[in-house]
Amino acid sequence: MSVVVRAEGVSKEYRFGVINNQSLARDMQSWWAKVRGKEDPWTQIGKTSNFGRRDRFWALKNVSFEVKMGERLAIMGRNGAGKSTLLKIMSRITAPTEGRIKLRGRVASLLEVGTGFHSELTGRENIYLNGTILGMKKTEITKKLDEIIAFSEIEEFIDTPVKRYSSGMYVRLAFAVAANLDSEILIADEVLAVGDAKFQAKCLGKMHDVSEKQGRTVLFVSHNSDAVLNLCNRGIILDHGVEDYVADNINEVVDRYNKLIKSQ
Amino acid sequence: MSDVNRQTEEAWDLIIEPKRSLFDLRLKELYGYRDLIGLLIRRDFVAAYKQTVIGPFWFLVQPLMMTLVYMFVFGNIAKLGTDGIPQPLFYFSGTILWNFFAHSLTQSANTFNANAQLFGKIYFPRLAVPISYAATGLITVGVQFVVLLLFYFYYLFTGYAFHPNWWLLAVPLLIFQLGALGVGLGIIISSLTTKYRDLKQFLTFGLQLWMYATPIIYPMSKVPQKWLWVYQINPIAPVIEMFRYAFLGGDNFPLGSWLISLGFSAAVLFLGVAFFNKNERTFIDVI
Numbered sequence: 001m002s003v004v005v006r007a008e009g010v011s012k013e014y015r016f017g018v019i020n021n022q023s024l025a026r027d028m029q030s031w032w033a034k035v036r037g038k039e040d041p042w043t044q045i046g047k048t049s050n051f052g053r054r055d056r057f058w059a060l061k062n063v064s065f066e067v068k069m070g071e072r073l074a075i076m077g078r079n080g081a082g083k084s085t086l087l088k089i090m091s092r093i094t095a096p097t098e099g100r101i102k103l104r105g106r107v108a109s110l111l112e113v114g115t116g117f118h119s120e121l122t123g124r125e126n127i128y129l130n131g132t133i134l135g136m137k138k139t140e141i142t143k144k145l146d147e148i149i150a151f152s153e154i155e156e157f158i159d160t161p162v163k164r165y166s167s168g169m170y171v172r173l174a175f176a177v178a179a180n181l182d183s184e185i186l187i188a189d190e191v192l193a194v195g196d197a198k199f200q201a202k203c204l205g206k207m208h209d210v211s212e213k214q215g216r217t218v219l220f221v222s223h224n225s226d227a228v229l230n231l232c233n234r235g236i237i238l239d240h241g242v243e244d245y246v247a248d249n250i251n252e253v254v255d256r257y258n259k260l261i262k263s264q
Numbered sequence: 265m266s267d268v269n270r271q272t273e274e275a276w277d278l279i280i281e282p283k284r285s286l287f288d289l290r291l292k293e294l295y296g297y298r299d300l301i302g303l304l305i306r307r308d309f310v311a312a313y314k315q316t317v318i319g320p321f322w323f324l325v326q327p328l329m330m331t332l333v334y335m336f337v338f339g340n341i342a343k344l345g346t347d348g349i350p351q352p353l354f355y356f357s358g359t360i361l362w363n364f365f366a367h368s369l370t371q372s373a374n375t376f377n378a379n380a381q382l383f384g385k386i387y388f389p390r391l392a393v394p395i396s397y398a399a400t401g402l403i404t405v406g407v408q409f410v411v412l413l414l415f416y417f418y419y420l421f422t423g424y425a426f427h428p429n430w431w432l433l434a435v436p437l438l439i440f441q442l443g444a445l446g447v448g449l450g451i452i453i454s455s456l457t458t459k460y461r462d463l464k465q466f467l468t469f470g471l472q473l474w475m476y477a478t479p480i481i482y483p484m485s486k487v488p489q490k491w492l493w494v495y496q497i498n499p500i501a502p503v504i505e506m507f508r509y510a511f512l513g514g515d516n517f518p519l520g521s522w523l524i525s526l527g528f529s530a531a532v533l534f535l536g537v538a539f540f541n542k543n544e545r546t547f548i549d550v551i
Contacts, residue, residue: 014549025462088548092387095282095545102276112385120311129307132300133386161314 002104004185004217005067005090009099012060012085059085061241062099067234069184072211072218074228074250076257077238083221086238087111090187090219105184105217108134112189114174119163123154123173126162130177144180151206152176172199179206186210187219204231225254284545286538294389304396305403323404324411327363331355338481347483349512350419357412357511358480361442361504364405366471368446371397373453373467376547383548390544391537394451398443405439416511427513431506438507441529445499448532455543459550479504484516499525 060082067073077083088094090101091109116133117126127148131141141148149158152173154165162170186207208231210216222228228235228250235253237245239260247253313319334355338344346354372394376383379393420426457463478500479487487495495501502522509517 027460089280092280092545093384094548095284096280097282099282101280103278103280104276107278109386115385116382118307118311120314121307125307125310129303132297132303133382133388135297135388138299138302 002069003066004069004104005065005219006102007063007065007090007099008101010060010063010086010089010096010101011058011098012082012089012094013056013097014059015056058241060089060096060238063238063241063243064099065236065243065246067217067219069217070211070215071234072208072220072232074232074235074253075219075221075238076223076228076235076253077244078261080240081238082241083238084189085241087187087189087219087221103185106135106182107185107187108178108181108183109187110134110178110189111187113171113178117162117170117174120161122161123152123158123165124149126173127177130174131181134178134181135183136181140182144182148176148180151179168196168199175199175203179203183216185217185219189221190223200227207231225258229254284542286542289537289541290389294391294395297389297392300388301392301396301399304392305399308396308400309403320407324408327356327359327408328411330359334359334481344482344486347485347514347516349483349508350415350424353412353415353419354483354508355481356408356415357507358504360405360408360412361439361507362475362478362480362500364401364439365442365446365500366475367401367404368398368443369450369453369471370467371401372447372450373457373464375451375454376458376543377454377464380548383544391451391540394447394454394540397450398447401446402439402443426511428511429509429513431510435507435510438503438510441503441526442500444533445529448529448534448536451536451540452532455539455547458543458547474498474500477501496521499528501525 063082063086065073075083075086085094087109088111089096090103090107091111093111114126114130116130118129121129124145127145128138128141132138149155152158152169152175154169154173157165157169162173165173188207204227207218207220211218218231220228220232232250234248235246235250235257236243237253237257237260244260245253245256247256309320313322316322318325331352335351339346339351339355375390375393375397379390383390416426453463453467475481477494477498479495484495484501484505502518502525505516505518506522508514
């Protein structure tokens with residue numbers, strides 16, 4: 001099987017506290033103080049200067065992994081372990097500080113369902129808007145429209161503005177678009193923590209299906225052991241920004257994750 | 265074996281790296297998202313005029329009202345004159361051109377701040393957003409332009425001595441230039457406002473001052489000699505004058521300064537796109 005995702009030493013550095021002094025004028029004062037060798041007038045008492053290159057931390061440090069075609073990889077970890085940062089880098093929302101990620105095939109990332117939905121537009125219009133934001137062409141959406149509407153189970157409301165939808169209807173429509181994306185790689189955050197249990201199971205089933213039948217690769221970030229066990233066949237555990245554990249047996253990964261949680 | 269390896273090694277569709285070249289504009293990728301640009305334009309129009317009574321006619325009401333106000337204040341009270349051009353024609357043309365420029369600038373300057381929520385969740389070429397703003401403005405100015413033509417023909421047939429000329433063919437270019445300059449400056453500002461919010465405050469009154477430094481509500485002939493240098497460095501002024509010259513003829517034909525402003529606008533747009541592309545990759549960390 002060919003490798004479709006390869007992460008090579010991916011690292012991301014963030015700064016603590018405020019990024020700058022919030023205004024150009026204050027930054028200039030800080031800079032001027034620094035030039036004269038004086039103390040930064042905008043430094044908080046007891047802290048080092050915001051202007052210097054201190055006060056930094058690595059949210060992700062040297063993470064490398066490979067994913068082969070058709071694999072369903074779980075990315076697990078406690079809060080603050082760097083899961084979301086990794087996801088954001090893979091989704092191209094932010095750039096890595098070091099390292100690189102290589103991808104093969106179309107990538108669809110679902111960090112949130114219904115991204116870009118506009119409340120004034122109807123369900124049908126939002127399917128198009130959301131679909132194109134996720135990278136589909138208009139003609140592709142038209143081809144899949146019936147399937148999407150059927151999956152969402154809200155046929156009779158499809159021409160109503162989504163501001164009149166219940167939150168459940170909204171989420172179902174949003175996931176229906178996402179589930180019917182034609183991407184080779186699907187990156188999903190805990191978006192499945194929406195809708196009722198039955199709809200959640202349907203979404204997981206759909207993701208499992210397309211992976212088995214069409215060889216789609218899934219990268220799934222979750223805290224939910226049951227969902228991970230249902231869907232994934234491999235797993236990575238992140239802890240404090242570094243890789244803690246990688247295994248081809250998903251049961252081992254989930255066991256290890258559960259121990260990690262209890263140990264804190 | 266090593267050959268096969270090398271082949272697969274090079275066949276990546278996407279490589280996510282820390283840095284990208286400043287001049288890697290990725291216009292091909294943007295073209296792939298043209299359907300999205302179309303839908304964003306549609307969204308802006310539909311959302312703006314849903315549940316309103318006169319709907320899209322609102323974008324005629326505003327400049328027409330402004331024209332009336334200008335006719336009253338600057339035409340009849342201040343008596344600034346219009347170089348013999350009928351007042352409605354003079355003020356309306358100035359207003360719609362300036363509004364298009366100002367709209368392109370302010371909207372694109374707000375790209376990152378207004379879409380932080382969306383940009384934080386999904387990737388698409390961010391440039392699609394300012395382009396859709398400019399296109400919305402272009403459609404608006406297009407409709408307003410039709411009304412301007414109605415005014416124009418009315419005065420033409422009632423015996424005003426206009427001298428339209430071949431420069432009419434350059435009118436679309438003039439309008440594109442205004443959009444390019446607006447978006448170019450706007451996306452430079454948008455890249456800076458993610459870090460420095462002050463610029464947003466400056467923009468509001470800066471644009472107001474700029475309008476008064478542009479021959480929108482008064483003709484160039486009223487400008488005192490010692491202030492002419494302001495119009496030499498204002499890239500909008502020659503565009504407005506060329507626009508009026510194309511329709512009306514006359515002595516004011518600033519070809520040289522217009523060509524300079526055209527080059528300046530192209531440069532601003534190019535720099536803006538380069539700067540914007542560089543910034544879009546990490547703005548979410550600083551906004």
